[in-house]
Amino acid sequence: MTAKRPKKAVPTATKKVAARRQSNALAKASDFAALVERVVAIVEEARSRVVRTVNSEMVLSNWHIGREIVEYVQRGEERAAYGEEVIEDLSRQLGERVGRGYSARNLWHFRDFFLTYRDRPPLIRADGFRTSLVQNSKSLEAAKILHEAGAEFALGFSNRLAWSHYRALLKVPDPAARAFYEIEAERENWSVPHLERQIFSALHLRLLKSGNKEGVMELARKGQTVERPSDLIKSPLILDFLGLADRHGYRESDLETAIINKLSQFLLELGKGFAFVARQKRITFDDDHLFIDLVFYNILLKCYLLIDLKIGKLSHQDVGQMDSYVRIFDAHERAPGDGPTIGLILCAEENHTIARYSVLAEHKQLFAAKYLTYLPTEEELRRELERDRRLAEAIVEEAPRKEKATKSKRTLRAKGRKK
Numbered sequence: 101m102t103a104k105r106p107k108k109a110v111p112t113a114t115k116k117v118a119a120r121r122q123s124n125a126l127a128k129a130s131d132f133a134a135l136v137e138r139v140v141a142i143v144e145e146a147r148s149r150v151v152r153t154v155n156s157e158m159v160l161s162n163w164h165i166g167r168e169i170v171e172y173v174q175r176g177e178e179r180a181a182y183g184e185e186v187i188e189d190l191s192r193q194l195g196e197r198v199g200r201g202y203s204a205r206n207l208w209h210f211r212d213f214f215l216t217y218r219d220r221p222p223l224i225r226a227d228g229f230r231t232s233l234v235q236n237s238k239s240l241e242a243a244k245i246l247h248e249a250g251a252e253f254a255l256g257f258s259n260r261l262a263w264s265h266y267r268a269l270l271k272v273p274d275p276a277a278r279a280f281y282e283i284e285a286e287r288e289n290w291s292v293p294h295l296e297r298q299i300f301s302a303l304h305l306r307l308l309k310s311g312n313k314e315g316v317m318e319l320a321r322k323g324q325t326v327e328r329p330s331d332l333i334k335s336p337l338i339l340d341f342l343g344l345a346d347r348h349g350y351r352e353s354d355l356e357t358a359i360i361n362k363l364s365q366f367l368l369e370l371g372k373g374f375a376f377v378a379r380q381k382r383i384t385f386d387d388d389h390l391f392i393d394l395v396f397y398n399i400l401l402k403c404y405l406l407i408d409l410k411i412g413k414l415s416h417q418d419v420g421q422m423d424s425y426v427r428i429f430d431a432h433e434r435a436p437g438d439g440p441t442i443g444l445i446l447c448a449e450e451n452h453t454i455a456r457y458s459v460l461a462e463h464k465q466l467f468a469a470k471y472l473t474y475l476p477t478e479e480e481l482r483r484e485l486e487r488d489r490r491l492a493e494a495i496v497e498e499a500p501r502k503e504k505a506t507k508s509k510r511t512l513r514a515k516g517r518k519k
Contacts, residue, residue: 155262156224162263163222166214169207187211212270216278223256258286268296276320280304283323294368302481306334324372326400328464329442332371335469336484337446338476341365345474352409356380356393359409373400381406385428392425403439404429407446414451414468419458422466440465447471452487 169190173183187207194202257266265285272278281304285295307324308315318325326332342358344350359366360379367374377395384390394407406425410418426443434441445468460466470484 152259156257156259158263159257159261159266160222160224162210162266163214163217163220163257165207166210166212167218167222169211170214170218209267209270213266216270217257217266221256224259225256258282260286260289262292264292265290265295268292268299272299276316277304279320280323287323288372301338301475302478303334305478305481305485306336306338308485326372326398329401329403329440330464330467332373332398332401332405332442333444333467333469334371335450336476336481337369337469337471339366339369339471339473340475341369342473350411352393352411355409355411359394370396373398374405375399377404383425383428383432385424390425390428392429398442401439401442402437404434404441406441406443408443410445410447412447413449414445414447414454416454416458418445418447419454419460419466419468423459423463426465443467444469 169183169187173186187204191202191204191207261282269278269282269285272281281295281299284290284298284303290298304319307319324331339359341362342355344355344358347354356379363376367376374396375398377397378392379394381392381395382389383392392406393409396405396407397403398405406422406429408418408422408425422443422445426441429441443466445466447468447470450468450470455461455468460468476484
């Protein structure tokens with residue numbers, strides 16, 4: 101048998117050199133991967149800027165075309181029949197000269213766009229961004245007028261909103277509501293379908309806590325502001341996207357599963373700043389295990405939101421159960437720096453008596469809201485809100501009487517003790 105040759109020992113220095121080379125190779129690969137990511141980010145940002153620029157130019161050009169049509173046709177007067185002829189002829193000429201996209205229908209939209217926003221200066225709001233249309237356009241006296249509704253947008257149009265966004269906004273007849281949707285669409289980067297859904301579901305009405313002019317104008321100037329728990333709660337919640345409208349006899353577990361399956365859409369409907377935390381969250385109190393249907397966290401108020409789903413009418417037991425959930429959750433799950441936990445009972449049918457004569461009327465962290473599995477009409481929503489407003493007014497009126505009665509009882513007890 102041939103004896104095996106002993107393996108030569110690799111010098112330590114050689115090992116170090118090999119390790120260093122391997123390390124350098126890994127570092128180069130890591131640096132190259134980082135380079136790729138940076139270049140991709142630059143390209144994507146550039147493409148995004150190009151899209152925004154194209155959208156902005158389209159919005160401005162359509163505003164200017166609308167102005168030209170109005171100034172030519174109307175000359176300060178209403179001449180509808182003549183206007184129809186001019187727009188039809190203009191559409192044919194533009195089709196021959198510049199191509200598609202200028203149908204008579206579109207030209208009417210441009211006209212309506214100018215008439216709706218005729219008091220807006222024809223420019224796009226963006227730092228360091230001015231288009232050729234802005235430089236070449238003449239100033240308008242009307243541009244100096246600031247409407248009470250939508251004063252936030254007195255400086256022009258948003259470079260985040262495309263022409264299709266403004267087409268959707270043209271369908272909102274009320275200036276205050278239109279200003280609200282424009283603010284929210286820009287601020288929350290809404291897609292056109294989501295903007296249309298919020299318009300059709302009358303989001304501005306569902307957020308209104310009162311019907312007074314001040315509340316309406318506050319939404320028109322600032323959009324939805326979140327400063328306290330009640331600012332997050334809208335009622336009713338429109339859950340038509342769950343596909344439960346045509347189903348009879350569904351259970352609470354079916355509702356919960358449908359929400360989880362359409363979680364991204366539910367978060368959009370729920371409102372601003374929510375992140376999903378848990379489903380059927382277990383909390384233990386003594387030897388009892390309680391399960392909360394859905395738990396979310398709101399990054400704006402820095403607090404948890406507990407949701408209890410009910411397919412029937414709101415009951416005293418529901419309110420008491422949610423009160424317990426919130427108290428136990430605050431005691432055992434709330435972390436330092438978190439705000440007080442919010443409890444929301446989401447029910448198919450409200451109970452105004454219970455809402456008025458339970459802790460819901462006084463507790464600033466407990467709420468009940470109705471959900472609808474179909475898209476209601478604006479008239480239906482107005483009736484819902486009118487009932488809520490009457491309930492809120494009754495609670496406000498009753499509070500001083502309760503306080504006065506409590507003080508009287510305390511005074512009588514104090515006098516009894518003195519005797």
